[in-house]
Amino acid sequence: MERKRYAIIMAAGSGSRMGADMPKQFMKLGGKAILQRTMEVFLEAVPGITIVTVLPEQYIDYWKEYCYRNSFTCPQILVKGGMTRFHSVRNALERIPEGALVGIHDGVRPLVTPGFVAELYSRAEAVPSLIPVTPCIETIKVLREKEGVLEAVPGVEADRSVLYGAQTPQMFWSEVLKDAYLQAYDTSFTDDASVVERNGKSLSFMIGERLNIKITTQEDLVLARAIDSIRRD
Ligand code: C5P
Secondary structure: OOOEEEEEEEOOOOOHHHOOOOOHHHOEEOOEEHHHHHHHHHHHHOOOOEEEEEEOHHHHHHHHHHHHHOOOOOOEEEEEOOOOHHHHHHHHHOOOOOOEEEEEEEOOOOOOOHHHHHHHHHHOOOOOEEEEEEEOOOOOOOEEEEOOEEEEOOOOOOOHHHOEEEOOOEEEEHHHHHHHOOOOOOOOOOOHHHHHHHOOOOOEEEEOOOOOOOOOOHHHHHHHHHHHHHHHO
């Protein structure tokens, strides 16, 4: 039997790297909040999906009001975020039952396509963890900063041929994810895959979409707007 499908949309970050007066997930892309655009991809890709939206506590009323004013009537479970992304995910998992299929996605990645999301949900029925990755195209330098100057870290080289960037949505069977999130927080947990891997579980991977960028800085927003307008033409 197919697992019940959930998406946890992570939007409880403060967006400090954007330097704007509002967290980036609420800024506009094509006339709508980035968060709405992201959620619409999942609603289109996975019929009957249940969305858990994780928000900064002080923006929960703002988001309710936004949805009402913009007639964005998607049923969603609103959850307040935590100190770090790890703690935000842990809060959201309280609302997810065992035996479900969960995609955890950054609310600031609205350019993932519905076709790719649908394919991830379909393939993840067969494997407990499925992580989209893109091959590293830059040459990587391993450096450290010393008194304001960058210098090479001796004896450490990065072999680009084995380096991949992890994206979201990262897919998990909920029992695997809930068990992994019982671990104590560690600063090296930068995504959900690292939490599950530390818990002794192996991961499966699939090549992701290059344009599924995480809107983190002003430059990313410029890029996202350009990609979005080209797609609409
Ligand atoms: O900070 P970072 O860029 O890794 O954030 C990735 C995603 O996690 C963003 O969508 C952000 O809103 C979310 N986040 C969260 N709770 C936090 C920190 C980040 O939901 N405490």
